[in-house]
Amino acid sequence: MKLKPLTIDGLTARIPIIQGGMGKGVSMSSLASAVANAGGVGVISAAQVGFREPDFESDNDAANLRGLRKEIQKAKSMSPDGILGVNIMTATNNYAEQVRVCVEEKVNLIISGAGLPTNLPEMVKNSVTKIAPIVSSAKGARVITRLWTKKYNYLPDLVVVEGPKAGGHLGFSPEVLSKPVLPSLKDIVSGVIEILKPFEEAFGKKIPVVAAGGIYTGKEIAEFIKLGASGVQMATRFVATDECDAHRNFKEAYVNANEDEIKIVVSPLGMPGRALYNKHVKTVEESGRKIKKCFRCLKACNPATAPYCITEALVKAVEGDVEDGLVFIGSEGCKVDKIIPVQELMDELVTEAEANL
Numbered sequence: 001m002k003l004k005p006l007t008i009d010g011l012t013a014r015i016p017i018i019q020g021g022m023g024k025g026v027s028m029s030s031l032a033s034a035v036a037n038a039g040g041v042g043v044i045s046a047a048q049v050g051f052r053e054p055d056f057e058s059d060n061d062a063a064n065l066r067g068l069r070k071e072i073q074k075a076k077s078m079s080p081d082g083i084l085g086v087n088i089m090t091a092t093n094n095y096a097e098q099v100r101v102c103v104e105e106k107v108n109l110i111i112s113g114a115g116l117p118t119n120l121p122e123m124v125k126n127s128v129t130k131i132a133p134i135v136s137s138a139k140g141a142r143v144i145t146r147l148w149t150k151k152y153n154y155l156p157d158l159v160v161v162e163g164p165k166a167g168g169h170l171g172f173s174p175e176v177l178s179k180p181v182l183p184s185l186k187d188i189v190s191g192v193i194e195i196l197k198p199f200e201e202a203f204g205k206k207i208p209v210v211a212a213g214g215i216y217t218g219k220e221i222a223e224f225i226k227l228g229a230s231g232v233q234m235a236t237r238f239v240a241t242d243e244c245d246a247h248r249n250f251k252e253a254y255v256n257a258n259e260d261e262i263k264i265v266v267s268p269l270g271m272p273g274r275a276l277y278n279k280h281v282k283t284v285e286e287s288g289r290k291i292k293k294c295f296r297c298l299k300a301c302n303p304a305t306a307p308y309c310i311t312e313a314l315v316k317a318v319e320g321d322v323e324d325g326l327v328f329i330g331s332e333g334c335k336v337d338k339i340i341p342v343q344e345l346m347d348e349l350v351t352e353a354e355a356n357l
Helices: 029-037 060-078 095-104 138-152 185-203 218-227 248-255 279-286 310-318 342-355
Strands: 006-008 011-013 017-019 041-045 083-089 109-113 130-135 159-162 209-212 231-234 262-266 272-276
Touching: 011 083, 017 029, 029 041, 029 060, 029 083, 029 342, 041 060, 041 109, 060 083, 060 095, 083 095, 109 159, 130 138, 138 159, 138 185, 159 185, 185 209, 185 218, 218 231, 218 342
Parallel strands: 017 041, 017 231, 041 083, 083 109, 109 130, 130 159, 159 209, 209 231
Antiparallel strands: 006 011, 262 272
16 A cells, blocks of 8 residues: 655645754755655754854854755755755744744744744744644643644644654653653554544644654554554654765764663753763763853753753764764664665655555
8 A cells, every 4th residue: 555645734745754853963954855855854953053154153043043044945956846844942042033044945844842832833924834843742732732723723734743762852751761661652643643633623624643753664654654643753764874964973873873872861951862872971971071162052051050062962973973972863773774875765664664554
């Protein structure tokens, strides 16, 4: 059985796979455009996207907004007919300005997490840009959908449901993540689908639900489609591709990763995240580090108490220093065994998914 396209309020991606946004330069124009050209939804991460700009340290906000605009324009030039999105964390200090750049550049889709994007509908008003919140529970889906419909008469164009096996910052408490059995993504997705049904009926509009976090194979894609999801979001699988924007060392760190090297760590925000347990993480745990330069990238970060600068650590990693940098990775990252072109990966996932539908 053929995979059905992913339809997002008039936008149609031939393949129902969204490439997850990966911050500090992992998913930029090269990766996003390649995924879009292959029929999926390519996503640029807005997180500190201007790290290669000359004034990144002296004028961080301006550098990031300029860098974001450049990456969007590059991606659109490389994939003029593809569907392109931008992942923006609500926790960033210049959230509104990043959204404005996306609207001005007519980005197809904004995906927003790291908190609930409560006023996002107002920010994209009268634009062509579609919007999707990231939630980790049926409760979260109900809260944001009820708020958007009541305050703005706006139904989410898509909802991304991210489970506890994702890489990077996670929307679950350390207590939940420390349990031997993690919450089931399938159960969470099913709950979100049920929660959204009354809103769909009231508005006469379908809300596509996309499953994310720890999905690795085409067989798993098929399982979520059968469950009622409209598609999946995958990030880890796209790191080990030729087109991924990260340094070769970063990609090879995924290829060489063992299961016991992927652990839950605590970020400078005090939030749990999943990363490689490397020299950087060990050093922070043993003795801590002091911030030399604060980029004021995240609202909740306090440089006086933070053990290290997350921007500095992530930039180091994406530029190739995978021992002294922070390498976020999903729970299934240890299964990556080679670096391949995006098109080959997409073909593999589609073939396996359709064989299991």
